[in-house]
Every structure is written in C-alpha cells, then in structure tokens.
Amino acid sequence: MSVVVPECCDDLKRERGRCLFNKEELTNILDGGPKLTEKRRRIEKMLINTPELFDDVSPDYLSHEDRYSNELRKATQLMTTLEKNGFTYNDAVTTGTGLWLLMDGNPLSLHISMFLDTIKGQSNPQQLQEWLPLAEKFKIIGTYAQTELGHGTFVRGLETTATYDSTTKEFVLHSPTITATKWWPGALGKTSNHAVVMAQLYLGGKCYGPHIFMVQLRDLETHRTLPGIVVGEIGPRLGMNSNDNGFLQFNHHRIPLTNMFMKHSQVTEDGKYVKPLHSKLSYGTMVQTRVGIVYHASRELSRALIIAIRYSAVRHQSEMVPGDPEPQILDYQTQQYKLLPHLASFFALRFSARALLEVFIGTSAGLGSGKMNMLPELHALSSGLKAVATNDAVKGTDICRLACGGHGYLSSSNLPRIYTAIAAGITYEGENTVLFLQVARYLIKSFRASSQGQTLPFSVSYLRVQPPSSHAPLMSDRGLVDALGAGVRWMVGEAERRLQQLVDSGHSPHAAWNACSVHLVQCADAHTRYYICEQFVDAVSKLGETVSSGVHEVLRQLCRLYILHRVIQTAGILLRCGAVDGKALTSIEEEECHLLATLRIQAVSIVDAIDIKDVFLKSTLGAWDGNVYQRIYEEAQKSPLNKSDVTQGYYQYLRPLMKANL
Ligand SMILES: CCCCCCCCCC/C=C\CCCCCCCCCC(=O)SCCNC(=O)CCNC(=O)[C@H](O)C(C)(C)COP(=O)(O)OP(=O)(O)OC[C@H]1O[C@@H](n2cnc3c(N)ncnc32)[C@H](O)[C@@H]1OP(=O)(O)O
Numbered sequence: 161m162s163v164v165v166p167e168c169c170d171d172l173k174r175e176r177g178r179c180l181f182n183k184e185e186l187t188n189i190l191d192g193g194p195k196l197t198e199k200r201r202r203i204e205k206m207l208i209n210t211p212e213l214f215d216d217v218s219p220d221y222l223s224h225e226d227r228y229s230n231e232l233r234k235a236t237q238l239m240t241t242l243e244k245n246g247f248t249y250n251d252a253v254t255t256g257t258g259l260w261l262l263m264d265g266n267p268l269s270l271h272i273s274m275f276l277d278t279i280k281g282q283s284n285p286q287q288l289q290e291w292l293p294l295a296e297k298f299k300i301i302g303t304y305a306q307t308e309l310g311h312g313t314f315v316r317g318l319e320t321t322a323t324y325d326s327t328t329k330e331f332v333l334h335s336p337t338i339t340a341t342k343w344w345p346g347a348l349g350k351t352s353n354h355a356v357v358m359a360q361l362y363l364g365g366k367c368y369g370p371h372i373f374m375v376q377l378r379d380l381e382t383h384r385t386l387p388g389i390v391v392g393e394i395g396p397r398l399g400m401n402s403n404d405n406g407f408l409q410f411n412h413h414r415i416p417l418t419n420m421f422m423k424h425s426q427v428t429e430d431g432k433y434v435k436p437l438h439s440k441l442s443y444g445t446m447v448q449t450r451v452g453i454v455y456h457a458s459r460e461l462s463r464a465l466i467i468a469i470r471y472s473a474v475r476h477q478s479e480m481v482p483g484d485p486e487p488q489i490l491d492y493q494t495q496q497y498k499l500l501p502h503l504a505s506f507f508a509l510r511f512s513a514r515a516l517l518e519v520f521i522g523t524s525a526g527l528g529s530g531k532m533n534m535l536p537e538l539h540a541l542s543s544g545l546k547a548v549a550t551n552d553a554v555k556g557t558d559i560c561r562l563a564c565g566g567h568g569y570l571s572s573s574n575l576p577r578i579y580t581a582i583a584a585g586i587t588y589e590g591e592n593t594v595l596f597l598q599v600a601r602y603l604i605k606s607f608r609a610s611s612q613g614q615t616l617p618f619s620v621s622y623l624r625v626q627p628p629s630s631h632a633p634l635m636s637d638r639g640l641v642d643a644l645g646a647g648v649r650w651m652v653g654e655a656e657r658r659l660q661q662l663v664d665s666g667h668s669p670h671a672a673w674n675a676c677s678v679h680l681v682q683c684a685d686a687h688t689r690y691y692i693c694e695q696f697v698d699a700v701s702k703l704g705e706t707v708s709s710g711v712h713e714v715l716r717q718l719c720r721l722y723i724l725h726r727v728i729q730t731a732g733i734l735l736r737c738g739a740v741d742g743k744a745l746t747s748i749e750e751e752e753c754h755l756l757a758t759l760r761i762q763a764v765s766i767v768d769a770i771d772i773k774d775v776f777l778k779s780t781l782g783a784w785d786g787n788v789y790q791r792i793y794e795e796a797q798k799s800p801l802n803k804s805d806v807t808q809g810y811y812q813y814l815r816p817l818m819k820a821n822l
C-alpha cells in the first residue's frame with residue numbers, strides 16, 4: 161500500500177494556522193538564547209547526517225547482547241562524530257540530542273557524566289593532570305560505583321573497605337560480605353575498565369567513613385578483568401536494557417595511595433588523615449548529577465508532551481454533540497486537563513532547572529575559594545528539585561501515554577521507553593523520599609533558626625516566623641504564590657510543633673522524626689513547588705520586558721495555569737491555614753477551566769516551539785506531519801513475526817494441539 165504523505169495533515173495545518181506568537185522566539189527562550197538554538201541545530205544537523213546513529217530495527221527485537229552492542233556502537237559513533245566536527249560530549253548532553261539518540265540506557269553515559277565529573281571535582285592537581293586527558297579521550301572508560309547490594313541510600317552504611325597499608329603505600333580494597341558487592345552502576349558489567357569506587361577508608365584500624373578511589377578493573381589491552389576483582393552484569397531491568405548495569409567484588413585488591421581522590425581530604429604516606437573543609441564534599445558528584453537530572457527530566461517530559469498533544473490534535477473519537485463529526489480528542493476538556501497542566505510543568509521545570517544551575521555554579525565558585533556556606537542550600541534545592549522533577553516527569557509521561565489510548569501502549573509510540581527511562585530517575589541518584597527528607601531537615605532547621613531571630617538563606621526566607629504582610633492582591637500571580645508560601649510556612653510550623661510535642665512527651669528526636677516523616681515529606685514537596693512557582697513567575701516577569709507580546713502572553717498563561725493548578729492541589733492546606741477561602745477556590749477552579757480552553761488553541765504550536773525533530777522524538781504518534789496511522793501500520797510490518805505467514809510456533813505447538821483428541 162502506498163500513500164502520498166502530505167507535508168502536514170489538515171488537522172495540524174489548521175492548528176498551526178491559529179498560532180498567534182513567534183515560535184522561534186519561544187524556542188530561543190527554551191534553549192537559553194538564539195545562539196544556543198543555533199548551536200543545537202548545528203549539532204542536530206550533523207547527527208542527522210550520520211545515518212549510523214539511527215536504528216532501523218527496534219531494540220525490542222534484539223537479543224540482550226545485540227541490544228548492548230548496538231547501543232555501544234551508536235554511542236562510540238556519536239563520540240567520534242562529535243569529535244570530528246569540533247563538538248564535545250558535553251554539547252550532546254546539554255542540548256539533549258545525545259540522550260535522545262541513545263535513550264535505551266547507553267554504556268557511555270556514566271563515563272561522560274559521573275566518572276568525568278568525579279575526576280574534575282574530586283582530584284588534586286596531579287590526579288587531574290593524569291586522569292582527565294585519558295578519560296576525555298576515552299583512553300580509559302569508567303563508571304561511578306557506589307551502591308551495593310545491601311546499601312544504596314545510606315552511603316555511610318557502605319561495606320566495601322579501603323584499608324591503608326603504609327608499608328607498601330597502597331590501599332587494600334575488599335568486599336567483606338555478599339551485601340558489600342557493588343550493584344547497579346551503569347556500564348560496570350562489561351564496558352568500563354575503570355571505576356570511581358566509594359569505600360570506607362580505614363587508617364590504623366580506625367574508620368574515617370566513605371571516600372572515593374580510582375580503581376582499574378580491566379586490562380587496557382585485553383579488556384580482561386584484573387586479578388582480585390570479580391565483575392559482571394546484573395540482568396534485565398524494567399527499562400534501559402541496552403546498558404550493562406553491573407556488579408563488582410574486591411578480594412584484597414591493591415591500588416596505590418595516589419588513587420584516593422585527594423582534592424578535599426588526604427591521606428599522607430605515613431597514614432595520617434587530613435580532614436576536608438566540609439564533611440560532605442565527597443558527595444559533590446551526586447549533587448552535580450541531581451542538577452543535570454532536573455534538566456533531563458524536563459526534556460523527557462517535553463518529548464512525551466509533543467507526542468501526546470500532536471496526537472490529540474490528529475485523533476478523532478466519539479461524538480461531543482450527537483450526530484456531529486467526531487471531534488479532535490484535544491477538544492475534550494478532560495483531555496486538556498490531562499495534558500496542559502503538564503505542559504505548564506515542563507516550562508516551570510525548565511526555568512527552575514536554569515535557576516538551580518546558577519546556584520550550582522555560584523556555590524562551586526565559592527567552594528573554590530573555601531566558602532562552604534552555600535552548600536546546605538544547594539543540597540536542599542538540588543535534592544528537592546531532582547525529586548519533584550522526576551516525580552512530575554514520570555507522572556506526566558504516563559498521563560501522556562494514557563491520553564493516547566491504546567496506541568500509547570505501543571512501543572512505536574516511544575512513550576513506554578521514555579517512561580521506563582525516566583522512571584529510574586525516581587530511584588537513582590538519591591531515592592526521592594529520602595531526598596525530600598533531606599530537604600525537610602533543612603526546612604525544620606531554618607524554621608527553628610528563624611524563631612531564634614536568625615536571617616534565613618534566600619530559598620527559605622519566606623519561612624520567617626513573622627513574615628512581612630503580602631501586598632499583592634490574592635488573585636494576582638504574586639498573591640497566589642504568596643498564599644502557597646503561607647501554606648508551606650503553616651505546614652512547616654505544624655511539623656515543627658508535632659516534632660516538639662513528641663519530644664516533650666518523651667520520644668527521642670529520631671523517633672519523633674520518623675513519626676512525623678509523612679508530613680515532613682509533604683513539607684519538602686510543597687516547599688520545592690513553591691520555589692518552582694517563584695522561579696516561573698520571576699522568569700516570565702523578567703522576560704516581559706524583552707519578548708514580543710504574543711510570546712509573553714503564552715508564557716503568562718502557562719505560568720498562570722501552573723499556579724492555579726498548584727493552588728487547587730493544595731486546597732486542603734490553604735483552607736486550613738486561611739490563605740484562601742472557598743469562594744476564592746471556586747473562582748480559581750473556574751479560571752483554570754477557562755484557561756485550559758484558551759491554551760488548547762495554541763497547544764500544538766507551543767509544543768512545536770519546543771523544537772524536537774521527529775528523529776529524536778522517535779514516535780509513530782508524534783511526528784510533525786501527523787501521519788499517525790500510516791506510521792503505526794508501517795512499524796508493525798517490521799515485527800519479526802511478520803517475516804513469514806505461518807510461524808514455527810504453529811508447527812511446533814498449535815497444530816499438535818489442534819490435532820490432539822482433547
Ligand atoms: C553517550 C552520550 C549520551 C549522553 C548521555 C549522558 C548522560 C549525561 C548526564 C546528564 C545528566 C543527567 C542525565 C541522567 C543520567 C544520569 C545517570 C545517573 C545514574 C544514577 C547514578 C547513581 O544512582 S549513583 C548513586 C547515587 N546515590 C545516592 O544518591 C545516595 C543517596 N544518599 C545520600 O546522598 C546520602 O546518604 C544522604 C544525603 C541521604 C545522607 O547522607 P549522610 O548520612 O552522610 O548525612 P546525614 O543524613 O546524616 O546528614 C548530615 C548532614 O549532611 C548534610 N548533607 C548530606 N548530604 C549533603 C550534600 N550532598 N551536600 C551538603 N550537605 C549534605 C545533611 O543535610 C546534614 O546536614 P545537617 O542537617 O545540617 O546536619
């Protein structure tokens with residue numbers, strides 16, 4: 161069957177005809193400026209001109225080993241293509257393009273993220289000079305090996321030991337128990353010949369806690385595992401099965417003294433310990449990765465939204481008015497309610513990711529000159545935003561899948577793969593509940609500091625026990641954000657009161673903490689979302705002076721929707737603390753419905769402006785031309801079961817069953 165593919169189907173043509181804003185301008189804002197859009201497009205063009213980077217067979221049809229090899233082939237091809245054209249791996253990461261091409265979990269991602277970041281952030285000058293060029297040129301390939309079978313969250317509970325032997329000036333790495341086996345690190349199983357390993361440092365019989373070590377795992381010529389090391393792959397997972405997540409055990413394996421990362425803490429040749437300026441500086445790679453994950457989550461959510469919103473404009477189903485033509489499903493208010501608040505979330509996360517990156521850059525610069533005071537704030541913000549971004553991206557992606565009905569369940573929609581990839585983000589790099597509890601710790605500390613008259617850092621300054629009264633009218637954006645802030649202040653105050661009450665009635669502080677932890681997680685979530693609302697409002701108001709009115713109006717509407725939706729989600733708290741009343745909530749609900757209908761008109765144009773090309777969306781449902789049914793049909797033809805009319809299974813099982821006298 162051959163069908164002439166129109167440039168773009170009539171439905172999408174009509175949608176795009178209604179666009180009242182300059183798409184390119186919105187694209188530039190999302191990219192961070194016209195120069196960055198231009199750079200991203202240059203990278204994309206180069207990648208699109210490299211056919212080896214694109215699969216003609218879905219990984220779903222490959223064996224585990226072929227899947228891994230195919231992804232490794234593409235990852236190495238990507239690296240050489242970038243290099244040849246004067247770009248770096250970092251360019252592919254920061255534009256999202258690398259991840260989109262290789263999003264089945266690729267075996268070089270840990271190398272170019274956490275392995276390199278550890279070398280850059282934890283090495284002393286000699287180590288940097290020795291390891292960075294090797295790693296940057298892929299002469300050594302590594303991963304970040306921290307989690308063990310027995311412990312992932314509780315880093316202080318890791319069991320791998322690194323015991324210093326001053327007679328040989330070596331560390332002896334050992335896995336004393338089965339639970340000490342390193343478990344999970346990406347690319348550890350078969351790809352990496354090195355790993356940065358988190359292990360308990362022992363000097364003269366005393367444990368100094370987790371420290372990081374550079375460990376060679378495999379011979380650089382033969383790639384065989386070195387003596388004293390056992391390494392392998394952990395088997396199939398929910399998603400990202402093209403990666404070789406691995407296990408690793410040490411049997412009294414020796415490495416030189418100089419292989420302990422010594423930027424922050426040091427061990428001298430005679431076995432003396434030199435303390436770091438802050439005890440958590442060795443957690444720096446995790447913090448940096450959390451910052452990256454916020455961007456990554458927003459990008460993945462945006463891919464799902466482009467797919468679901470374009471599909472919703474092409475798909476017609478049922479009758480809204482009996483006898484009328486079947487409407488586009490995007491016309492149903494319930495469909496708008498499923499998708500558009502997540503579209504607003506994407507924008508909110510993108511602006512917050514940028515704000516977080518600035519805090520990260522500022523804090524890192526401070527660390528360089530010995531200033532540690534911004535570290536707790538960065539830890540709380542990066543933990544909270546990583547948790548909210550991944551939670552929302554996972555939820556949003558699944559809603560996008562559901563919004564596409566049955567076709568959303570097809571692998572060829574690409575929604576299942578986007579979902580399984582981002583779902584891992586809830587767990588890795590700090591499980592979200594655990595990260596929220598870290599934020600809660602910061603909130604309670606800040607609230608108590610405020611009661612003692614201390615000045616609070618910027619992200620928690622609104623928690624002041626006696627806040628200045630808000631002058632913004634309640635129904636303005638600022639007024640509603642202030643109401644959300646009042647809600648969080650009330651929640652944190654309530655948590656503090658409950659904690660104190662439990663302690664006063666004889667519970668230990670730790671038992672009291674656990675007894676309040678559901679509420680504490682809610683505080684952390686609400687605080688982070690308040691921060692996101694603030695960043696969104698600030699970004700839109702700053703842009704107001706520089707962008708055209710069409711773009712500003714779209715951003716204003718998205719920001720408004722985000723805030724209204726958040727107020728409705730938090731209604732119970734806001735009513736309890738008196739920040740809003742029932743009448744205000746009713747009008748907020750009505751406004752939200754009205755806004756859904758307004759934003760629906762330009763929804764396709766807004767997702768077009770996110771500007772992700774079909775080759776990176778990889779979806780039969782979301783392509784630019786809207787030619788959904790032909791694409792789904794053609795993809796199905798690739799199923800290996802369609803290679804022959806009658807399968808082997810028929811002769812082996814079905815026919816004997818039909819012939820049997822049952
Ligand atoms: C080929 C090309 C294609 C392109 C692909 C490229 C990919 C590029 C990357 C781009 C970015 C993202 C993409 C996504 C892919 C990334 C892949 C990542 C894979 C995942 C890897 C991992 O999972 S690695 C393992 C991660 N593990 C964790 O995160 C463990 C979590 N646990 C902890 O962090 C800690 O245990 C804890 C924080 C929970 C507790 O620590 P600890 O017990 O030591 O402390 P306490 O709770 O007692 O607290 C004491 C005080 O210390 C403060 N604290 C704690 N941590 C920090 C910190 N980091 N900084 C500052 N302060 C900290 C804490 O607040 C306490 O303070 P006080 O209250 O004041 O006492």
Ligand SMILES: Cc1cc2nc3c(=O)[nH]c(=O)nc-3n(C[C@H](O)[C@H](O)[C@H](O)COP(=O)(O)OP(=O)(O)OC[C@H]3O[C@@H](n4cnc5c(N)ncnc54)[C@H](O)[C@@H]3O)c2cc1C
Nearest residue numbers: 304305306307311312313344345346584587588589590593
């Ligand atoms: C796809 C993927 C890739 C990964 N890649 C790497 C890698 O490259 N390198 C690496 O080192 N690791 C990696 N990991 C491991 C990952 O970092 C850990 O799985 C993660 O940190 C969670 O730890 P855990 O598995 O021990 O979960 P657990 O901590 O055992 O969590 C189980 C449950 O217990 C709860 N819980 C735990 N502690 C607390 C607490 N204090 N308070 C309240 N509740 C708590 C959690 O909320 C969760 O519900 C990867 C994991 C995945 C899934």
